[in-house]
Amino acid sequence: MNQPHTSNRRRQSGAILIVSLLLLLVLTVLGVVMMQTTRMQERMAGATRDLSLSVQGAESGLRYGESVVSALASPDGTSTLPCTVCQPGTLPVAIYDPAQFDWTTNAAKYGVGGPAQTLPSTAGLNDVPRYTVESLGFVRDSLDQGQEPPEGRDFFQVSSRSTGATGLANTVLQSTYARRF
Numbered sequence: 001m002n003q004p005h006t007s008n009r010r011r012q013s014g015a016i017l018i019v020s021l022l023l024l025l026v027l028t029v030l031g032v033v034m035m036q037t038t039r040m041q042e043r044m045a046g047a048t049r050d051l052s053l054s055v056q057g058a059e060s061g062l063r064y065g066e067s068v069v070s071a072l073a074s075p076d077g078t079s080t081l082p083c084t085v086c087q088p089g090t091l092p093v094a095i096y097d098p099a100q101f102d103w104t105t106n107a108a109k110y111g112v113g114g115p116a117q118t119l120p121s122t123a124g125l126n127d128v129p130r131y132t133v134e135s136l137g138f139v140r141d142s143l144d145q146g147q148e149p150p151e152g153r154d155f156f157q158v159s160s161r162s163t164g165a166t167g168l169a170n171t172v173l174q175s176t177y178a179r180r181f
């Protein structure tokens with residue numbers, strides 16, 4: 001009676017061991033792939049956050065530059081604008097390319113030289129946003145000629161640049177601002 005039980009033991013060849021090792025290998029590969037996917041998603045989220053900070057900083061600089069223009073007392077006050085590129089025709093150049101436009105020397109820092117106001121925090125940015133203001137000229141409202149001074153608007157191009165938290169994401173924004181004096 002003991003003989004059939006012994007013969008079953010001799011026929012076992014270790015198939016369960018091989019199947020369990022293959023299953024363990026598959027689960028290990030799945031775990032490694034999931035870790036790599038999670039790491040890549042974390043990097044993408046960080047890059048998106050960096051870009052978002054950069055856009056917010058550039059938007060703050062742009063709005064601040066527009067407030068500088070709105071605080072001008074007269075259209076001939078463009079010489080008092082806090083930038084070195086206020087002459088018409090200077091921009092546009094490739095303002096995103098540091099080889100063509102140097103933001104450090106040709107632009108004012110956000111919050112410097114403008115009207116007094118409460119500044120939003122620029123914490124988290126690699127550098128303070130910078131902005132420039134360019135006078136585009138005067139545009140008359142009508143073609144009528146007369147003795148009185150012409151009515152119209154002065155146009156300004158405001159450009160702003162900001163970097164993200166890492167300095168790898170750079171954003172440049174521009175707007176055209178019209179103002180009656």
